[in-house]
Amino acid sequence: MTLIDGKSVAKAVKQEIAAQVEAMVAAGKRRPHLAGVLVGHDGGSESYMANKVKSCAECGFKSSLLRFEDTVSEEELLATVNKLNNDPDVDGFIVQLPLPKHIDEQKVIEAIDYRKDVDGFHPINVGRMMIGLPCFRSATPQGILMLLEHYQIETRGKHCVVLGRSNIVGKPVASMLVQKANPGNCTVTICHSATKNMAEITRQADILIAAIGSPEFVKADMVKDGAVVIDVGTTRLPASDTKSGWRLHGDVDFEQVAPKCSYITPVPGGVGPMTIVSLMQNTLLAAQGKIY
Amino acid sequence: MTLIDGKSVAKAVKQEIAAQVEAMVAAGKRRPHLAGVLVGHDGGSESYMANKVKSCAECGFKSSLLRFEDTVSEEELLATVNKLNNDPDVDGFIVQLPLPKHIDEQKVIEAIDYRKDVDGFHPINVGRMMIGLPCFRSATPQGILMLLEHYQIETRGKHCVVLGRSNIVGKPVASMLVQKANPGNCTVTICHSATKNMAEITRQADILIAAIGSPEFVKADMVKDGAVVIDVGTTRLPASDTKSGWRLHGDVDFEQVAPKCSYITPVPGGVGPMTIVSLMQNTLLAAQGKIY
Numbered sequence: 140m141t142l143i144d145g146k147s148v149a150k151a152v153k154q155e156i157a158a159q160v161e162a163m164v165a166a167g168k169r170r171p172h173l174a175g176v177l178v179g180h181d182g183g184s185e186s187y188m189a190n191k192v193k194s195c196a197e198c199g200f201k202s203s204l205l206r207f208e209d210t211v212s213e214e215e216l217l218a219t220v221n222k223l224n225n226d227p228d229v230d231g232f233i234v235q236l237p238l239p240k241h242i243d244e245q246k247v248i249e250a251i252d253y254r255k256d257v258d259g260f261h262p263i264n265v266g267r268m269m270i271g272l273p274c275f276r277s278a279t280p281q282g283i284l285m286l287l288e289h290y291q292i293e294t295r296g297k298h299c300v301v302l303g304r305s306n307i308v309g310k311p312v313a314s315m316l317v318q319k320a321n322p323g324n325c326t327v328t329i330c331h332s333a334t335k336n337m338a339e340i341t342r343q344a345d346i347l348i349a350a351i352g353s354p355e356f357v358k359a360d361m362v363k364d365g366a367v368v369i370d371v372g373t374t375r376l377p378a379s380d381t382k383s384g385w386r387l388h389g390d391v392d393f394e395q396v397a398p399k400c401s402y403i404t405p406v407p408g409g410v411g412p413m414t415i416v417s418l419m420q421n422t423l424l425a426a427q428g429k430i431y
Numbered sequence: 432m433t434l435i436d437g438k439s440v441a442k443a444v445k446q447e448i449a450a451q452v453e454a455m456v457a458a459g460k461r462r463p464h465l466a467g468v469l470v471g472h473d474g475g476s477e478s479y480m481a482n483k484v485k486s487c488a489e490c491g492f493k494s495s496l497l498r499f500e501d502t503v504s505e506e507e508l509l510a511t512v513n514k515l516n517n518d519p520d521v522d523g524f525i526v527q528l529p530l531p532k533h534i535d536e537q538k539v540i541e542a543i544d545y546r547k548d549v550d551g552f553h554p555i556n557v558g559r560m561m562i563g564l565p566c567f568r569s570a571t572p573q574g575i576l577m578l579l580e581h582y583q584i585e586t587r588g589k590h591c592v593v594l595g596r597s598n599i600v601g602k603p604v605a606s607m608l609v610q611k612a613n614p615g616n617c618t619v620t621i622c623h624s625a626t627k628n629m630a631e632i633t634r635q636a637d638i639l640i641a642a643i644g645s646p647e648f649v650k651a652d653m654v655k656d657g658a659v660v661i662d663v664g665t666t667r668l669p670a671s672d673t674k675s676g677w678r679l680h681g682d683v684d685f686e687q688v689a690p691k692c693s694y695i696t697p698v699p700g701g702v703g704p705m706t707i708v709s710l711m712q713n714t715l716l717a718a719q720g721k722i723y
Contacts, residue, residue: 266558296627317621328620329609335588
């Protein structure tokens with residue numbers, strides 16, 4: 140069993156990005172600039188955003204963070220999005236989700252210029268991804284593909300079973316892996332809350348991607364011997380023995396499942412670090428004008 | 432075994448649409464107007480377009496057909512698209528595919544205002560469909576869902592296997608059936624040219640949708656007893672005993688497979704007529720301003 144070390148892959152990719160940035164700067168170009176909009180003080184959002192800012196520094200990017208209290212109006216937020224759309228110094232930007240309930244998230248996502256939508260959530264990027272056209276690909280699914288590629292895991296003709304049909308992981312990763320591409324060319328099955336005989340299906344998976352947000356959901360009897368298991372779960376549960384008072388749990392019962400796998404991602408340190416790296420890569424592509 | 436009669440369902444839906452149109456006209460509104468752009472003289476394209484014009488008449492729509500020789504330049508075609516985008520009398524329009532090789536199809540598709548894209552091929556409509564937002568849904572997949580609905584075929588929790596990953600059928604029908612909706616909520620598997628053990632997978636299908644364009648590909652041993660089989664294939668093969676000199680072949684070996692099915696679509700007369708009806712329904716929705 141090989142433990143997929145997302146942390147070290149992420150580090151290596153960030154170093155490659157940083158080298159490209161230095162070459163750009165040496166050639167007289169300005170540094171890529173990622174802006175982030177953060178509303179409120181949710182613990183998860185705060186820590187994701189802090190990680191993004193830190194990653195920008197590691198990649199040699201300029202970053203800026205625009206903070207709002209959770210009383211911000213939708214109008215004010217949309218005005219900020221519009222300002223960032225029109226700021227020629229900003230290559231890409233993200234609005235950290237979730238947003239407070241009085242703000243229409245979808246409206247905010249669609250207000251972002253798709254050419255700066257480095258999160259890949261805008262319908263144009265989602266549609267182009269599905270069609271198989273160049274686009275900003277959603278960060279977590281793209282991070283999973285980068286891991287498969289890095290570990291030279293064959294995907295062509297493999298049966299990939301995706302647990303979960305969220306718009307940010309399940310649907311896009313299924314859509315990416317079914318494309319005639321490498322990584323890709325998988326036979327793909329999507330399972331979700333309405334699926335019957337879940338274990339019967341997951342046991343057929345050569346590659347199993349768990350993204351349902353249900354801690355330790357995947358047990359040993361749901362996994363085929365030699366499978367590749369990618370755990371996208373990141374549920375915070377209270378813990379008495381950690382400094383923070385909580386611990387991150389994946390969707391896979393790691394202790395049970397790991398011995399059966401050819402490859403498995405840990406939580407934390409698997410998919411998580413790759414999500415941010417994909418975002419960095421999208422920002423670099425935006426600055427280089429390589430997508431649009 | 433029940434034969435799914437797409438022709439009669441299509442007729443019934445067109446009558447419903449026509450009734451809605453007459454009510455609109457009685458209320459002082461103008462008739463929905465669908466425009467079509469046809470390049471060249473391909474036999475299939477000519478006959479599809481003629482059918483669309485005929486269906487418009489049956490639904491009480493205004494229709495107009497813009498014809499070009501296959502020597503038309505991309506520039507001229509894009510100018511036509513732009514004119515239709517800006518014509519307030521046109522509710523929706525289609526550009527019949529395929530286009531001659533010197534014209535970039537994707538560029539033409541993306542030039543269409545997504546609010547008039549009743550074929551549902553524009554990335555914005557594809558993306559919104561995948562996300563689960565209101566949009567113009569691609570006509571053939573939507574026609575399949577209408578058939579499932581008409582025959583009250585339960586889809587929730589069923590395993591739907593889709594053969595084919597084209598942008599106009601395989602990918603969108605998979606995307607629609609996985610949504611938390613009715614019809615929908617299926618466990619969905621997509622198979623394609625790189626799939627191994629195809630028969631092993633298709634035999635698990637409660638609903639099997641064949642859209643690979645390979646005549647009589649699906650044989651009896653690939654189908655579970657009691658399955659619902661939807662045949663999207665429309666390959667024209669030469670025939671000595673027909674007036675036209677050709678005959679339409681589906682992707683399913685109907686004679687072998689039909690006896691095992693609970694429901695099956697014939698070719699012709701199954702999915703085909705529903706594709707045009709979906710287009711009519713999208714045009715009505717466009718005229719009513721119900722999507723955008």
